[in-house]
């Protein structure tokens with residue numbers, strides 16, 4: 001099968017396109033014919049194995065100390081089940097599925113455990129649309145529900161609202177009954193309004209920390225908002241939440257626990273099957289829709305990584321492996 005090959009950590013050019021054996025599913029595993037995958041900010045970060053500060057070592061231990069242990073990268077996928085290992089009970093051949101694999105999605109075939117972050121696709125979506133959902137959608141769900149612990153009627157400001165995580169944060173926050181202010185480059189304005197943002201601020205022209213509005217939650221989807229400046233625009237029980245964070249932000253989180261007033265929160269979104277099922281329900285209810293900012297073929301994998309590295313992605317960057325459906 002054709003696959004992206006990842007033999008060393010580094011720039012986008014460290015990836016090559018090549019042939020790999022078709023993987024066989026073991027007990028409890030299924031093989032998926034991948035129709036669409038994506039290049040996410042997570043894929044780009046892993047490619048170079050860049051972990052801020054203390055995260056570097058755990059990342060290297062997980063993925064390979066000097067070079068990648070597993071030769072095929074890629075997490076997000078949508079496709080069709082084409083083979084079942086022994087003892088598989090939850091899926092049948094021909095099921096349209098989507099999800100987040102630990103690795104291996106940048107290939108024509110992918111094997112993963114049926115208990116992993118995989119589910120049948122929401123009804124009515126193309127493979128490309130289904131592939132655009134899990135990474136941003138699951139992160140947004142976990143950060144709103146579990147980390148920020150949102151309540152109906154609160155006012156949330158989402159910084160970095162145009163990216164894969166941001167477009168889902170805007171839609172879910174709106175669905176859960178929050179007032180949404182989105183901060184992004186002007187080029188995302190129309191999209192963010194169509195997704196339900198009540199107010200959209202151009203990040204190049206307006207400094208939300210200097211305005212009169214007060215927020216219950218400032219959710220920073222990209223990093224870079226200053227804790228001191230943000231604390232001035234938070235309500236007394238406000239939360240400043242970092243999706244992308246480093247050791248300094250973790251220190252601020254611990255310090256904020258020791259004093260009254262707004263809290264700083266960091267978190268991690270694991271890919272859980274139960275949350276993927278919730279996400280599927282939310283799509284089928286019409287609460288959220290996938291946002292595809294860019295489409296490329298598998299042969300464009302280096303350009304795709306370069307675009308993600310630029311930090312200017314809108315929504316998901318989908319790689320179409322098999323055309324149709």
Ligand SMILES: NC(=O)c1ccc[n+]([C@@H]2O[C@H](COP(=O)([O-])OP(=O)(O)OC[C@H]3O[C@@H](n4cnc5c(N)ncnc54)[C@H](OP(=O)(O)O)[C@@H]3O)[C@@H](O)[C@H]2O)c1
Pocket residue numbers: 040041042045135136139159160161162163164165166184185188203221222224243244267268269270308311312313314315
């Ligand atoms: N903790 C977790 O479990 C977890 C899970 C998923 C992702 N993440 C992290 O979350 C971050 C966002 O992920 P993503 O997938 O949404 O990224 P993405 O799709 O690449 O989007 C990034 C967005 O950020 C905006 N941006 C870039 N620089 C900015 C700046 N200085 N200030 C404000 N906005 C800026 C860009 O839009 P404009 O420049 O056009 O405005 C772009 O749309 C990544 O760092 C990722 O590693 C963490």
